[in-house]
Amino acid sequence: MYKDASIAEVAQAMQRSAIAFKSFSQLSRAARANLMRSIAKEIEALGEELIQTTMRETHLPEARLKGERARTLFQLNSYADACEKGDWLEARITTAIPDRVPPRPDIRKMLVPMGPVVVFGSSNFPYAYSTAGGDTASALAAGCTVVVKAHPAHPETSELVAGAILKALHSLGLPEDIFIHLHGASHAVGEALVKNEHAKAVGFTGSYSGGMALFNWANQRKEPIPVFAEMGSVNPVFLFNEKLSTDTDGIAKMYADSITLGVGQFCTNPGIIVGLEGGALQSFVQSLGEKMAGIQVGSMLHTGITEAYQQKSAAALAQPEIQNISNTAAPQPILAAVSAKAFLSNPMLHQEVFGPFSLVVSCSDIVEMQAVADALEGQLTCTVMATEAEIRSHAELLQTIQGKCGRIIFNGVPTGVEVCHAMQHGGPFPSSTDARYGSVGPDAIKRFARPLAFQNFPDALLPDELKEANPLQVNRTTE
C-alpha cells in the first residue's frame, strides 16, 4: 500500500517541478528526445516484473499488457522523433521591411513550453495513459516538467514505471525533479495538484465526473489553466442495410469483437448502434447478440468498475421498451435494443455504460436516424457502415455526424486507436474538454506549448530554431 501525498507534499512537489522547469525548458529538443528514448529503454528493461505486477493489479491478460507496453514505448519513441524534428513548433518568420512606412519589424514566432504539467494516471491504460503514457510523453516533448498522480488501481505498476523514468534521468545526469511521482487515492490530492499555482496544464483520461472535477477546479483558480480531459463517449455506429446485407455475420463478428475487446473498457467502445428497421438489421442484431453471448470475457480492471458496469447496465435494461437481445447480465457482455422513439425520449440511454455493453437503436426511417444523430452529444468517434452509394445519398446525415465527433470511421470499428500523426483522439464536449486538441499522436505535444514571438531580436539571442541560418534545420514558414 502506498500512502497518499499530503497537501504539503503536493505543494513541495509542484515547487520542485517549477524549479526543474527552469532548466529543463532550456534543454535542446535533441536532449529531450534522448531522455524520452532512455525512458522507453528503461521501461523495457523492467521486463517480466512489470508485466506480472500489472497483471496482478489490473486483471488484464499478458498479451494485452505486452501490446500496451509496446504501444507505450512506441509513443515515447515516436513523440521523441517528432520533438526532435520540430514541425510542431509552428516556427514562423516575418522578415523586416525597413523602408516601409512605418518600417515592418523582424518577428519570429515558435511554440514554447507552458510549465509544469499535472498528469493523472488512468485505470484502463496502466501503461499507455498512465505514468509514462501519452500525456507524460507529450509534456516532456514540449519541454514541460511532469508531476504524475498514480492511479490507485495500479500503484505498484506506477511505482515501477516511475522508477524507470528516474533511472533514465540519473543515467543522463538530469535533475530528478523533471519527473515527480505521487500517490493519491483521495480527491484532495488531485484538487491540490490542479489548484497549485505552479501547475500550468493538466492531462487526464477517465470518467466524465472525474474530468469535470478537474476542469472546474482549474477554472476556479486565480489563473485558470487548460485541462485536457478525455472523458470517453458512446461512439455511435450508423448502419445501412445494403452494407449489412453484404456480410451480416462478418460485420456482427467484427462488432462482437470490438464491443468485448478488453472487456469493453476502451473509451472508443461502440456503445450505441443506430440502424434502420428491416430484415437486414434484424438478422444482424440476432447474429451480434448470439456472438456476444458466446464470448467469455475476463475480469474487469477493479471492483469499482465491475460494480459500475453491473449498476449502469441494469439501470439501462430497466428502462421502458428496452429488450435484452443477448439475454445476458453483467459481468457478461450485453446487447440491448430500443426503438429510436424511446431512445429520443430518454436521455439516460445516451449515456455511456462502461463495459462490454451496446445498445441498438432502430429507426423507422432516415428522418428518425437523422433525429438520433442530431440528439447525440459530442463523441470521440462516430462510425458509418454503408456502401458508397448509401452514404452518398445521405449527405446531411454525414455532415451531422462529422459535426459530432473527432474521428469518423468508414466501414470499420472505433476501437484500435492508431498512434500516428493524422490521428485525432478527442472530440466535442463531453467526450473531451477541449475539442481543439487530441491525446494520441505527436500533435498531442501542442497541448502543452504556447506561441512566443520575438520582435527585432539580435540573431545570437534568438532560440536556435529561429536563427537566420536555421542551424537545426527546422521546417518554418517565412514571409
Added chain:
Amino acid sequence: MYKDASIAEVAQAMQRSAIAFKSFSQLSRAARANLMRSIAKEIEALGEELIQTTMRETHLPEARLKGERARTLFQLNSYADACEKGDWLEARITTAIPDRVPPRPDIRKMLVPMGPVVVFGSSNFPYAYSTAGGDTASALAAGCTVVVKAHPAHPETSELVAGAILKALHSLGLPEDIFIHLHGASHAVGEALVKNEHAKAVGFTGSYSGGMALFNWANQRKEPIPVFAEMGSVNPVFLFNEKLSTDTDGIAKMYADSITLGVGQFCTNPGIIVGLEGGALQSFVQSLGEKMAGIQVGSMLHTGITEAYQQKSAAALAQPEIQNISNTAAPQPILAAVSAKAFLSNPMLHQEVFGPFSLVVSCSDIVEMQAVADALEGQLTCTVMATEAEIRSHAELLQTIQGKCGRIIFNGVPTGVEVCHAMQHGGPFPSSTDARYGSVGPDAIKRFARPLAFQNFPDALLPDELKEANPLQVNRTTE
C-alpha cells in the same frame, strides 16, 4: 439610439446562425475568401461617411481612423489569402499499411470549423476589433458563422459596417444569416449570447472584468466553450543603463510617443517601466516626464474610459511612496515613479491604468529587477531596452520575461502590432484567457477550428483538401 436585442431575439439570432452554419461550413475556402474580400471592398466603399460617423462616436482623429480602416481591410484580405492557401488546416495524412499486423488504416486529418462564433465589438478598435475586425475575419476564414454584439460606444459605426457585410453577402447570393448583428448595452445580451447552446466560441477584446464575465459564463454552460478574451496588460519595459546612456533623449522621445499614442488606449501601452537606479535612469525619467507633460492628447473614447482613467490614475498616485514625475493629472499623460520595494509590496500598482499613464519602478540592483519580473502577472508583451552585452549577462532575467509574455521586443516599443504570420497577440493569463492562441495574424483563424480525422474513407467522400490527388494543392504532411 439602438435598442438592445431582447433575450428572444438573441435566441432567434443564434438559431439562425446555427442553420446558416450548415451551408456556410460547406462552402469552399475560395468562396469564403471571396466573401471576405467583398466585405473589405464594401467597407472601403462606405468612404467618408464611415470615417465621419466614427470620429463623432469615438473622438478618434481622422488619420488614426483611416489607418485603422486600412488595417481592417488588410486583415480581411490577408486572412482571406491565408484561408485560401490553407496552411492553417494542418492537413496530415497517415497512409494505410495493409500488410502490417494489425493493418494500419488510412487516416487523414484537417481542421474543420467549430460552429457559430459570438464576437464582442471592442471600444478601442472601432474597426479592427469590432464588427468586421480580426475576430470576425478569423471566424469567417475558419468557416464559422458570426453573431456580433456591437460595442455600445459606437453603434452607428457598427451598423454601417454590418450593412457593408450584408451588402457583400447579398451581392454574392449568400444567406444573410452568415453574419448577424445585434446591439446590447446591457450585460444580459452578452450573457444570453455566450450561454446560448448554439454558440461554439467567443471572441472578445476589452477589460479584465468584461473578459472574465464571458469566460465564467462559458464555463458554466452544460457544454463549456472556448472564450478568446484579450484583456490587456501593463506591458513591462526593462531598461538597462548602458543602453539608456547611448541615447537618453531619443529613447525618452520614443517612449513618450508610445505611452501617449491613441491617448494611451492600446492594450500594448507600456504601463510599467523597470529600471536600475543610477544617473542614466534619472536622466531618462526626467526627460520622459518632461516630454510626456508637453504632449497634448485628444479626448478619450467615451466618458466611461475618461472617468476610469481619472479614478485609477488618482488611486495609483495616492499610494505610499509614489512620485508624480510629470507633475500632471488625468486626462493629461502622467509619468509616476516608485521604488521596487514599494512596488513589490503593493499589488495594486501591478494593475493596468488604461490611458496615457506609465509607472517607473526603480530597482537598486539586478536582484531586485529579477524580483520585479518574478512578481509580474502574464502579459501581452514585454520589452527589453539593452545593449547585446547587457542582455547576454542577464540570461535568467530574459528567461523569466519570456515566460511572462506572448511577445518580447528588443529595443523598441510594444505599441504597433504588426498584422503578420509571426505575430503573437495574446499571452499568459490574465493578459488573455488562452495563451495558446493569439488574435492578430492569420494563425488567429485556428481559434475557431478543431481537428477531424477521417479513417478509411473512400477518396470521393473525403474533403477535397484530403483527397489523394490533392486537387487544391494544400500543404500537407504525409507519413
